[in-house]
Amino acid sequence: KLIKNGLAEGVPVSLRVFGGEAKGTRCETRRILDLGPLDRAATTKLVKRIKMRKSTATPIAAALRAVTEDLAGVTGERIVVLITDGQATCDEDPVEALAELADEGIEVSLNIVGFALGDEAIKAEMRGWAEANGGQFFDAADAAGLTAAVTAAVAAPVDIYRVGDADEPVATTSVGSPPLELAPGEYWAEVRTEPLQTVRGITLAPGETYTLELGSPEPAPTG
Secondary structure, eight states, rough: OOOIISSSSTTTTEEEEESSSSSSSSSEEEEEEEEEEOOHHHHHHHHHHHOTTTTTOOOHHHHHTHHHTTTTTTOEEEEEEESSOOOOSSSOOOHHHHHHHTTOOOEEEEEEEESSOOOOHHHHHOOOOOOTTTOOOOESHHHHHHHHHHHHTTEEEEEEETTBOOOSSEEEEEEEOOOOOOSSSEEEEESSSSSOOOEEEEOOTTTTTOOOOOOOOOOOOOO
């Protein structure tokens, strides 16, 4: 559904799955779609042919390290969507893998979709990974939730700043996500499209709902 309806034809996409080529491999990953403009029909057929072996583990760190190779031709920020139904089960540390990407100067906005995760501690850990890397954690309990979460995870990130405190965003969301709850006050937002879009003059009164309207990109305020 995401490929058919949620992504624009031609948007650059790469796809990697858990599991190696050979039988019995547990902690390997393999790239099944090289980076290139999305061909909806061909990619849909590819996804339908994916078969996972029961012996496959959850090599999250290995998949994250592969971003260097998978998105080598991308300049600027890369949006990475990690979809998993379990915690990392191989020896490598996902936090170290993310740190290595940062050390290499690779900007990654990491969104994690946890599918049918029952352990709140695992959810909290993954939420921390995502938020530390400019992204969000999406908790999907069923098939409908999974579709909604993945669609939101590939949308453009939106950073919300409070006027007068522009160093760090007070919240991060994405285009099309459910509303955020913020304290009353003055805000501005950056939508991480290419080029960057800035929305100024956001004033929130108690109990008020504000809808961002995207238009022509503007420079970010300095105050």
